[in-house]
Amino acid sequence: MNYFGWIQLALFVGLLLALTKPMGVYLTRVLDVDGKTFLxxxxRPVERLFYFLLGIDPKNEQDWKQYSFSLIAFSLVGALFTYAILRLQHLLPLNPQGFGPVDDHLSFNTAVSFITNTNWQSYGGESTMSYFSQMVGLALHNFTSAASGIAVAAAVVRGVSRNSSKTIGNFWTDLxxxxxxxLLPICIIYSIFLVSQxxxxNFKPYETAQVINPYTAQVIKKDVNSQEIKDERGxxxxxxxxxxxxxxLQGPMASQVAIKMLGTxxxxxxxxxxxxxxxxxxxxxxxxxxxxxLLIPSGLTYYLGxxxxNQRHGWAVWSAMATILLVGFLVCWWAESNGNPHFQALGVDASAGNLEGKEARFGIFNSALFAxxxxxxxxxxxxxxxxxxxxLGGLIPMLNIQLGEVIFGGVGSGLYGMIVFVVLAVFLAGxxxxxxPEYIGKKIEAYDVKASVMFIMVPVLSILGFTAWAAISxxxxxxxxxxxxxxxxxxxxAFSSAAGNNGSAFAGLNSNSYWYDITLGIVMLLGRFFMIVxxxxxxxNLAKKKLVxxxxxxxPVTGPIFTIILIGTVLIVGALTFFPALSLGPIVEHYIMTHSSTLF
Amino acid sequence: MNSLISQIRISLVATIVLAVVLCGVYPALIWGIAQALFPDKANGSLIMRNGKIIGSKLIAQNFTDAKYFHPRPSSAGDFGYDSTSSGGSNLGPTSKKLMDLVKERVDKYRSENNLSPKALVPADAVTSSASGLDPHISLRNALLQAPRVANTRGIDEKALVEKIQANTDGRDMRILGEPRVNVLTLNLSLDAS
Structure with a gap:
């Protein structure tokens, strides 16, 4: 935890804070159908053309059921579209490596994974997917699933802010x-910057380089089913x-990576x-x-305020998110800097921390912050x-996901997830x-609490249920x-990541098998649509109510006391639910690593 | 029912229209600008010698001869450094397999570089990177390898250290990331002189 780390951290948090208001103001204009922007x-002409092609009236608002239906119909069509592209990959253009069709269970998993904004990777991109599949089958959803998430967040914020309204916006207009x-304007500038780095x-086939120092490698023999062949002593x-x-490898990477990051x-x-x-x-x-x-999720808190x-409410939500993020980061940074005592016992210099699975240019600080x-x-x-x-360094990413993806969260999904926690927090405090209990002039009643509790139970049940099943199968x-x-x-x-629509992994798990592809696919669907509805x-329901x-x-939903209650609600729900499971995994492993020489 | 069908029709049209804009126009536009402004980088920062591609500045290549600096261990693909199968070992902190690997690498590093059996070995030299294609090593790692390379090549160690420094990138904007030595460009500069 050196001096350069602290400077980078200060710079990072400072920039995030500085960008929150401009992004929030801009989002406010975009999410208002009459809003004016410098673009x-x-x-405007492109937008009008879109409405004309879609055959919709952008000002024709929907109630929550119509809004949900539009979103689900659009996601379903998108899933089938991608499934078809992956299955027919070998017949489609831009496949210079000649990759064959993607397996059926892997195609299902991947299509679901991208419409739900999860992007779980059971596949290895460079060894499975053609440029066409990446660019059309996958990157399309990087835009649309992100936009759908923001749209839902906007609908929820409208529900909170409107007085006795039947409607919460139009999904197609928001999208x-x-x-x-x-998304598109930021990505254009952002991808060019990435190329400059x-x-x-490009669209070229993979290049072959003549290596400077040819050598002989020892390769483990594998049979036709890619199982290791062992001698009589094993x-x-x-x-x-x-x-x-x-x-x-080559390919059209920058255009895809820009939206991959911006759209979470x-x-x-x-x-x-x-x-x-x-x-x-x-x-x-x-x-x-x-x-x-973090740019859009952070800006959305300003949009909420x-x-x-009630701008102070927006900042109170921002502070709750930032506090949990920073505390988690400090634990992760500390754990990774301290490194692994087993390495040190073997004569490895401890001062660089745990570098297994990390890149030299990023080092400990940037790996822990990114995680x-x-x-x-x-x-x-x-x-x-x-x-x-x-x-413990690995516990933090896992816990972050299990807390419900509300520590800024996905674009849109972080904000609507946090609003659910706000509803619960004012209910508990009340x-x-x-x-x-009331939330910015809206009385919180049984229906609202039931909907919120359903929202919270879905990931909990899917994570714990499916983990238990997998652990004994x-x-x-x-x-x-x-x-x-x-x-x-x-x-x-793996199941936390699927339910939280995160997509990162303890990537040693070989999840590209029939059962993992299917179960993780189901959990991703539950974690997206059974929470959005x-x-x-x-x-x-909130939109219908009168503003009092x-x-x-x-x-009060502003100020430090509210922020603390909100953090408490998030932590209590997450910690109570997952502590037993975490004890069986990272927590016991920590004590085994620090207090014994047992290896597995 | 009518409205349900109309929503599915809108979904279909929206998917196609968006696919044209976001998956056709947008990547093609970025491709055009990238190829015009940064042709070298957009095509992979490839290094040519005698008209042949011999590697990329950004992708680690294995070096095993004593006269070259050695990169970090790699878990990418069956024998490492496979740029079509990037990834780490994904072995956990209490993995016996990982500890065996690290022990083997520590012993090898000490014997190759003539270090005492108690000498501390730089962590980056004995751990595999996240991508398996990490083109960099730490400065300390490079300096510990320098005597071996200088001896094998019969060159002055001081001149070699200057070469190392010439192939070292500092922190970006003096703040971000870690200082690092590019193994491939360093080795090429040795061959060139």
């Missing part, structure tokens, strides 16, 4: 405006292979994701990638391998002090890369 001269005015953007057999060339999608062009030197070439590109993950005409940011939000891109983190154990408590952590992380129901002017008896 109007270019984008169009978010893509045309926010060394990221590739040691894997090896064969010699002369290495004279290196294949160097996280699905990498390559298997190594943002750790790959092409996908994250410099510490500067890394810094901006981290910032771009502005729309409900915390990518899991606090539902991004899921990684610039280091979380599977090789120390137990019960404690004997006041009628042969298909669940077959995918493990590590034994002992760390193996359990791999399973727990209750939250839109909540929005619809605040009185002496209203519970």
């Amino acid at each position: 109007d001269p270019i984008m 169009t405006r978010i893509i045309l005015y926010v 060394g990221m590739i953007q 040691k894997p057999l090896t064969e010699e292979r002369k290495v004279e060339t290196q294949t160097i 999608n996280g699905g990498g062009f390559t298997n190594a994701n943002a750790a790959h030197p092409y996908e994250n070439p410099t510490p500067l590109s890394n810094f901006l990638q981290m910032l771009s993950i 502005r729309t409900v005409k 915390t940011v990518t899991t606090g939000t539902s991004c899921g891109a990684v610039n280091s391998m979380h599977d090789s983190f120390t137990p 019960l404690m002090i004997g006041k009628t 042969s298909w669940g154990l077959a995918g493990l890369n590590n034994a002992g408590p760390h193996g359990f952590s791999e399973i727990l992380y 209750p939250v839109l129901a909540l929005a619809g 002017p605040p009185s002496e008896g209203s519970f």
Whole structure:
């Protein structure tokens, strides 16, 4: 935890804080159908053309049921579209490597993964997906799932702020405006910047390099089913292979990576994701990638404050998110800096920390910060391998996801998730002090609390239920890369990541098997649509209510006390639910690592 | 029912229209600008020698000869440094397999570089990177390898250290990231002189 780390942290938080208001003001204009932006001269005609092609009246608002239906219909069509592209990959253009069709269960998993803004990678991008599949099948959803998330957040905020209204906006209008005015313009500038740092953007086949120092490598022999062949003593057999060339991947990467980060999608062009030197070439590109993950979620808190005409409430929500993020980060940074005592016992210099699965250009600080940011939000891109983190360092990313993806959260989903926690917080606080719970002039009643509790129960039940099932099934154990408590952590992380629509992984888990692809796919669907529908129901119900002017008896939703209550609600729900499971994984592993020489 | 069908029709049209703009126009536009402004970087920062591609500045290549600096260990692909199969070992902190690997690498590093059996070994030299393609090593790692390379090549160690420094990137904007030495460009500069 050195001096350079602290400066980078101050710079990061300072920039995030400075960008929150401008982004929030801009989002307020975009999410208002009559709002004016500086891009109007270019984008207005395009926007009108979109409405004409879609055949909709942008001012024709929907109630919560129609809004949900539009979103679900659009997602379903998108899923089928991507499934078809992946299955027919070998017949489609832009496939210079000649990749065959993607397996059916993997195609299902991947299509679901991208429409739900999860971007779980059971596939290795550079060895499975053609340029067409990446660009059309996958990157399309990087835009649309992000825009859908922001649209739902806007609908919920409208529900809170409107007085006796039946409608909460028009899904198609929101989708169009978010893509045309926010995502696309930022991505154009952002991708060019990424190329300037060394990221590739071309349509060429992979290059072959003649290596400078040819050598003979020992390769583990594998049979036709790619199982290791072992001798009679159980040691894997090896064969010699002369290495004279290196294949160097190519492709349209920058355009896809820009939206992958900005839309908190996280699905990498390559298997190594943002750790790959092409996908994250410099510490500067890394810094901006981290910032771009948080840009929209952070701006949305300002949008909340502005729309409900209580800016201090927006900042209170921002502070709650920032506090949990920073505390988690400090724990992760500390754990990774301290490193692994087993390494030190072998004579490894401890001062550099735990570098297994980390890149030299990023070091401990930037790996720990990236891991915390990518899991606090539902991004899921990684610039280091979380599977090789120390137990406590790896606990933080997992806990961040389990807290419900509200530590800034995914674009949109973070804000609507946090509003659910706000509703619960004012309800709990109201019960404690004997006041009628209300949230910015809206009485919180049984229906609202039921919808909120449903929202919270869905990920909890899916994570714990499916983890338990996998942990006692042969298909669940077959995918493990590590034994002992760390193996359990791999399973727990996978289902947390799927339910939280995060997409990062303890990537040793080989999840590209029939059962993992299907179960994780189901959990991703539950974690997206079974949460969006209750939250839109909540929005619809709040919108219907009359706004009551605040009185002496209203519970304040600003200031430090509210922030603390909000943090408390998030932590109590998350901690109470997941503490037992975490004890079986990272917590017990921490004590095994520090207090014994047991290895698995 | 009518409204349900109309929503599905809008979904279909929206998917197609958006696919054209976001998956056709947008990546093509970025491709055009990138190829015009940064042709070298957009095509992978490739290094050519005698008209042949010999690697990329950003992608680690393995070096095993004593006269070259060695990169970090790699878990990418069956034998490492496979740029079509990027990734880390994904072995956890209490993995026996990982500790065996690290022990083997520590012993090898000490014997190759003539270090005492108690000498501390730089962490980046014995741990595999996240991508398996990390093109960099730490400055300390490079300096510990310098005597071996100088001896094998019969060159002055001081001149070699200057070469190392010439191939070292500092922190970006003096603040971000870590100082690091590019192994491939350093080795090429040795061959060139």
